[in-house]
Amino acid sequence: MSYDLDGKVVIVTGGGGGIGSRIARAFARSGAKVAIASRSMEKLKPIAKEIEAEGQTCLPITCDVTNAEQVDQMVAETIEKLGGLDVLVNNAGGALFMKPPEEIEADEWRAGIALNLDSVFFCCNAAAKHMVKQRSGRIISISSVAGIKASPAFVHYGAAKAGVINLTKSLALLWGKHNINVNCIAPGLTATEGVAEWLPEKTQEDGSPVPPLEYPPDPENIADLAVFLASDASSRISGELFPIRALNELA
Numbered sequence: 001m002s003y004d005l006d007g008k009v010v011i012v013t014g015g016g017g018g019i020g021s022r023i024a025r026a027f028a029r030s031g032a033k034v035a036i037a038s039r040s041m042e043k044l045k046p047i048a049k050e051i052e053a054e055g056q057t058c059l060p061i062t063c064d065v066t067n068a069e070q071v072d073q074m075v076a077e078t079i080e081k082l083g084g085l086d087v088l089v090n091n092a093g094g095a096l097f098m099k100p101p102e103e104i105e106a107d108e109w110r111a112g113i114a115l116n117l118d119s120v121f122f123c124c125n126a127a128a129k130h131m132v133k134q135r136s137g138r139i140i141s142i143s144s145v146a147g148i149k150a151s152p153a154f155v156h157y158g159a160a161k162a163g164v165i166n167l168t169k170s171l172a173l174l175w176g177k178h179n180i181n182v183n184c185i186a187p188g189l190t191a192t193e194g195v196a197e198w199l200p201e202k203t204q205e206d207g208s209p210v211p212p213l214e215y216p217p218d219p220e221n222i223a224d225l226a227v228f229l230a231s232d233a234s235s236r237i238s239g240e241l242f243p244i245r246a247l248n249e250l251a
Contacts, residue, residue: 003231006031014092016043018192112156172239188245
């Protein structure tokens with residue numbers, strides 16, 4: 001799937017991860033100039049090289065998205081080096097701790113909220129300062145199905161991702177008058193390399209393949225949805241939540 005984003009400037013946080021790297025590649029292949037951000041430049045360099053090898057622009061930026069000052073610097077560097085900012089994809093996040101709630105220390109709770117919710121707020125604010133002035137922009141935040149239904153394995157993560165969904169709706173209402181679309185994607189278990197050991201079998205007991213809609217989506221499926229939400233095809237969509245998951249996660 002491809003939408004024309006020729007010349008648009010995009011920031012993808014968590015750009016070194018399994019989903020983030022696919023989102024960055026999808027935007028680049030649609031013609032956008034992409035800035036990818038992570039705390040680790042070593043994770044970003046190979047992805048930037050792959051994108052540049054295909055003739056597209058990719059700017060790797062080291063940034064801790066839980067630090068508001070570093071987020072402001074990330075946005076400023078993107079605008080300075082790539083000429084603007086049209087799309088922000090808040091992809092950085094992670095479960096961090098898989099513990100019963102009674103075993104989560106206060107610092108661990110705060111770290112989980114900072115990575116998964118504070119970071120989204122900081123990035124949205126930094127991007128909006130520019131988008132409001134130009135009276136246009138797209139913000140796409142990656143939440144999780146853990147923010148929609150119960151998340152007993154990691155309550156801090158579910159709570160933060162639910163906050164991202166609510167923040168999306170509020171910002172969409174506040175910034176709609178500035179022609180800024182704000183939407184949210186909520187993936188379920190996604191077939192990235194990092195969760196390979198938790199993925200189900202691709203064949204059923206009778207040897208037939210599992211139907212695609214009953215198997216966890218690939219990260220490319222999430223990337224395609226992000227590109228759609230950044231394109232003119234979604235110009236009248238804002239404040240919405242888009243779950244993307246295997247059908248068995250509906251229960």
